[in-house]
Amino acid sequence: MDDYHQHDHHKRFRLVSKTGECLVVFKISTKERLLAYLRDSFTSFIDMKWRYHFLGFFGTCFATWTIFGLIWYATVDANDTATNSTVSSCIGEVFSMGEAILFSYESQSTVGYGSRYLLPECNFGGYILQILQIFVGVLTPCIISGILFTKSRRPKRRSETIVFSEMATIITKKKKRRLFQFRIGNIRQSNIISTSVRVFVVKERKTNEGEVIPFCLHQLPISTRYEGRKEDEEDNPNLIFLPWPVMVTHIIDMDSPLKDIQDTTLKFEIIVLFEGIVESTGKPSQFRTSYTPDEIIWHHKFAPIVMEFKKAEGEIIKDIIDIDYFTFNITSPVNRAASREHVITKTERAKI
Incomplete structure (x- = not known):
């Protein structure tokens, strides 16, 4: 494999994983966390894993059936004691706790009473209990x-x-401009609408008073360019349309937070936020990734990914645009001298 595509995998602290997961742990007491989650219970339920959802669904149904069954059994027993009846005078064909739970299930799930039904001789509390269980039986499935x-x-x-x-790349263009670049693509036919891209760099900063801020966040000004367009033709990053991949570029100048990026002792992380509305569901979403110094290739450029060709279908010739995602992550060195410089820089970073 080409030396320029071999990357070190030594561990380095990062805030956002490559898959977009925020690697931040909150130190808070268990009691405070539990109370906070209970106050925002709906979001807590949404964030639960699917297996806990199904477990909660069956657990809730079984618990309500059992609780109401026990209450029904106590109601039947109290009613029989009050009337000195030797047979059930509240619910027909209910003589044990198991039959009371079965009656509770039949009532709450509205499957029909069969031989078990509420008798007119039952006290007023039985009617109130039945109305309450019907209400719970309707409300629980809705929630x-x-x-x-x-x-x-x-x-x-x-x-x-x-x-x-x-990987991201840094290349030097005309007038010795250094460009930080990476790609964004959409491999599904449905589009993301109302999109925008924001790029931040997190690095250590020392104030004039000598205070060290370990995680200082700076936003990077960026521009976008569609694959296949000239390198000087750039667009507003808030007007992204993803029929094919987009190249996101940040110019590293004297005002850029990355102006000292060649310093091998500099530890930083570049966080990318891509936001938009999923066309098929109408839901807003945010997609994240990040780049550490080990994931930035110096003096490399991305390989072309968009190709145009003509395809004949009978007597009709159609223009076809082919997007080769097999080359999405492939880069090539700009020149051999620059490639050697990249290897030296990457080797020095590996010692940090």
Whole structure:
């Protein structure tokens, strides 16, 4: 394999993983965390894993059936004691706790009473209890269905079809301009609408008073360019349309937070936020990734990915645009001298 495409994998602290997960741990007492989650219970339920959702669904149903069954059994026993009756005078064909739970299930699930039904001789509390259980039986599935529907519509899995280049590059253009670049692509036919890209760099900063701020956030001004367009033709990053991959560029000048990027002792992380609305669901979503110094290739450029060709279908010739995602992450050195400089820089960074 080409030396320029071999990358070190020594561990380095990062805030955002390559898959977009925020690697931040909050130190807070268990009691405070539990109270905070309970106050925002709906979001807590949404964030639960699917297995806990199904476990909660069956657990809630079983718990309500059992609780109401026990209450029904106590109601039947109290009514029989008050009337000195030797047979059930409240619910027909209910003589044990198991039959009371079965009656509770039949009432709450509205499957029909069969031989078990509420008798006119039951006291007023029995009617109130039945109305309450019917209300709970209607409300519980509505809440559970709402949670499951909301969770199923979350565009979390959509992030797997929005791809970022595994590595970023820095190349020198005309007038010795250094450009930091990476790619964004969409491998699904449905589009992301109302999109925008924001890029931040997190690095250590020392104030004039000598105070060290370990995680100082700076936003990088960027521009975008579609694959196949001239390098000088750049667009507003807030007007991104992804029929084919987009190249995102930041110019490293004297005002850039990355002006000292050649310093091998500099530790930083570049965080990319791509936001938009999923066309198929109408849900806003955010896709994230990040680049550490080990994931930046110096003096390399990305290989072309968009190709045009003509395809004959009978007597009709169609113009076809082919997007080769097999070359999405492939880079090539600009020249051999620059390539040697990149190897030296990367070797020095590996010692940090």
